[in-house]
Amino acid sequence: MSVGADIPRVDGLDKLTGRAAYVDDVAIPGVLHGGTIRTPIARGRIQRVVFDPAINWSDFVIVDHRDIPAGRNAIKLIEADQPALVADEFRHKHEPVVLIAHRSIHKLRDALRAVRVEVEPLPAVLRPDMPLTPELLQHGSDNVLKRLAIRKGAGEPGREAEFQALFDSAAHIIEGRYATGAQEHVYLETQGMVAWQEDGRLVVRGSMQCPYYVVDSLAYFFNRPREAFRVIQAPVGGGFGGKEDFPSNLAIHAALLAEKAGAPVKIVYDRQEDMAATTKRHPGVVRHRTAVDASGKLLAMDIDVVMDGGAYVTLSPVVLSRGCIHAAGPYACENIRAIGEARLTNSVPYGAFRGFGAPQTMFAIERHMDVIARRIGMSSVELRRRNLVRDGQTLATGQVVSDGVDLPSLMDAALTDARYDERQKLHADMNSGAGSHPYLRRGIGFATFHHGSGFTGGGETYLASEVWVEGHADGRVEVLTAQTDMGQGTSTILSQIAAAQLGVSADLVRVATPDTSRVPNSGPTVASRTAMVVGKLVEAACDDLLKQSGIGTTKSIPRDPSGAIKSWHAANPGKRLIGRGKYEKPAHIQWDDKSYRGDAYAAYSWGTYVAEVEVDLRTFAVRVTDFVARQEVGRVLNPTLARGQIQGGVVQGIGWALYEEVVLDDGVMKNCQMTNYVIPACADLPPIRVFFEESPSPFGPQGAKGIGELPMDGPAPAILNAVCDALGIEANEIPLTPERLMTLLEGR
Amino acid sequence: MMLADSASRGEPVTPIAGGTDVMVSWHHRAKDKLTLLDLSRVRELAVMEWTGVGDGASLTLGGLTTYWDVMQSREAAAAYPLLAEAARQVGAVQIQTRGTWAGNVGNGSPAADGVPVLMAYDATVTLASVRGRREVRLDEYFTGYRKSVRAADELIVAIRLPPPTWGVQWFHKVGARRAQAITKVGVAMVRRAVVSGQMSVTRGHAIPAPSASRRSAVVGERASGAPDAAGSWRVVANSVAPTVVRCRMLESALDSGRIFTRPDEIESLLAGDISPIDDMRSTAVYRRRVLARLIYHRLAQSA
């Protein structure tokens, strides 16, 4: 059986032997190297662009906003407010102004230093809480890029007095403010794209998560039909959301240069440019005010979420939306008011990053639960046990939970894995009392959380994804989707799903390279949707293929699908045999995009993570000494790949919690080098101990649910809860760098 | 010769050995004319040499001796344990195999990881030019941020360590992570053993592990109450001043037998020795406070 088996990664050997051809690895005869001239400050107007006369500019291909078709200078995403190249006014430092290209990368590098952009400065918004004055307004009447509200029970409009009464009569009202920093993706392969003209089409190949986003952006920008473009995914050296929206910008730039040059043009960012000029995780501030009764039951939750969206709308509305939907955590509270705002600042736009808003709000609620427990004198475990949502109860949007998962048992199992009670006692002896250590303190903490699989609400219906499975004349099968493998294992698991559904061995199945000229639009590779949503479509397409090739889908009947495919081709020479699967909204899933009520996601994955930490009071450094990640993700399709996803996500979460600080200067990352932006190394980490529970979901192939983003949600609150346990403090801001912890403990 | 020629023409020449400083962000380098002098094939500069025999033997590092060379030398690690300790914490293996001690001195970074232990061991630097050779004490070598007494036509050809006669020997590096990190603050502490006094020579032995049960309120390093002969302590810190710096006021206090009861007493005293700054890697107050705490707790272990 190919599903559930540890089939080795199908792209693994190419990567381990250096054969995998990433965008910068392929030689293209006659290619020019492209580079970008950028704005020097956070906000202003371009006055002029000065080219150093010492350079012979006739050697170069030069593109600016005047080369763009009228009315089309915009990168289309949710809105079309971000220009591809600045014409006049600009909204952030490092915004692209001029593109240049040359055959020699040496000459290009010299030339990039020889262009000066002269500007007239305008006042800039550098913090989302900065008081607004008229001259700072850049979006609508208040610089709010998106505002939304999630309301439940007495939190609904018109029931304000009732909502207030819950607080007035509560045994406890607990308030807290929880802040999270920006985070840089640090995919090990920087952004890169090459564009050329071929057969009357513009072809773009590069590092990207969503080929159809890129093709749609190109079609809008150049005002041509989709068929005028072909977008090919190169192997992607890490994405994590960083290659969801940004590659459209780069593709447009490479295409502009290639058209003007009449030659192939490649743009590959170096690490500093990539870190300084591309998207990051949205910084967030979440305020909680919670009414709790004497028994620890959550009576009402008043939540305020503010995210820094950066200079343009980009994906902020949907990041905010996922954040707010997850803001009340996996708890069965009947009265909720969660208000969210994404605000404009003159920073490089923030974008998609693994978890997509949920890690920010999950950090807040899971820290807040520990704060509540401490203030009302109840254990963190007991408080959660009394409030964790059960099947039949509802989440914040009114969605009835029916995943069949017993969350208190999941929590208890994780705590047992981590020997939570035993460790707590040992720590108490070490941290205080006669035997206490002169400068080391230890603590243990945990978080219970969930993450919705797939696009929010009606998103999947809107996407209307399609998958093809083609039976070839040699009896082999090819899965055609737009899903990219950026290391998470897409090609491996989709071939496993197809093999299982067809009843053939996995080595008869291959997954096509995403190329918009030959794969259908199965939607973007984001939102933990590939395994569950697209995997289900692969199953449907396989069924269709079997039907067309004359084989029923009843698995008990002996059959030879490969032979049937060959026979079909023998009978239909020259024709293609393609099974199709198209997304259909499950009938009982209901969602209202206006009121944010209903089934936000078809299914959720659930987790409890437990972290143990050691704090060195000489250096204020926190080290994670043990980490247990227990989760329920439906059917596990490939245990080794799944474990790798969890371990990698946890370590990104550890980085976000303790190490990774984006130092902003004039709205851009000042520490834009891997030397100065510190991601965890091997020696910083304990083994990440991963445990799966499997409660197959009807919405995914063989019961699988989403897995990629979940592990980003739990680590930060678990770790901060552990630090607070060790030191008896309230630390509510990450990254909890040693400097920040020192200030918290001692003031300046 | 090349150095002499270039220096006489006023053209700066940058000697390059392992390249671990010079080559960083190489394609971003300033486009001024840069002349590199490749030392990597000068075999005699790579030699590590011992002088003398037995306990009196001392080590001379060649101009091309790498961190890795020292880590692989059982004799060097035994006689000068802090060298091996510091080498292990420079970058990771890929850096240790290329980076040289002389390059670390020559680059002159205040964050240099190899320099504090050398300085604590009273190392001297051998500078060579067409005019001949001279020896400079490492603690008199740096004159300011990335400035030194080295003349433009001089090359660091060796680093000499005196025979090992140290009791307490300790090095602690604080980076943003446990490996592969630039130092936020670091310290090497060495105390010359009193050969004929109350303290015994413990050559080649690492200091004992901290005792978890000890909560010392009064700390210091006492030799039966008698102040030491001049210059017994060396406390050298990095990333807290424009250069790697000896904390001489603290050294004098320790030599005179002063007892510290709280970390902030050490912090106050250090104010005369160090001048840390805020930068994107850390803050001045963090560097000052952490340095004091590291020293305090190390002293507490042996009180």
Next chain:
Amino acid sequence: MANSANDRAGPGAGESGATETFNMSFTLNGAPVSRRVPLDARLLDVLRYDCACPGTKEGCGEGECGACSVILDGLLVNSCLVPAFQAAGRVVTTVESVAADVASALNVTGTSQCGACTPGIVMSIRWLLERPEIASNVDLREFLSGNLCRCTGYDGVVAGAEAALTLRGIPMRGVARPGPGDRGGSRP
């Protein structure tokens, strides 16, 4: 789209605008090579753009991430920090020459995800295979810290190193094992 040394359209020599060049001969994966390369090229540039060995990746360009790790005259180095002229006449080994059984062992253990840091990790592990005396005494987690990875969380990388060492019969010090079951390692 050919992929040979001669038409490699990277920042190599033989194109207009290249700076001063020199003829560089060295041994690459056991074979002698000779290329005219820019005087200021790094070993990494020569491998990728002049020798058609793009398996070696540039992650950071400053010796931090280890993606460009290669073995130079028997030592593990970051090729982004090696000026090409220093590698002339020397012996260089890159990921392209990895043994098939080692690659398979690493694939089974989940050493690679996105693959961008992978060539450097492969070279670090291969260096251990060449130096059993080091491999047997090294703390794998400390040793592997010269290779930054953003996908795996390193447990798959450590497991890969162990699998490769086991494959070659090289004993190793106890390392903390990932995954469920024993937590491994020692608790202080």
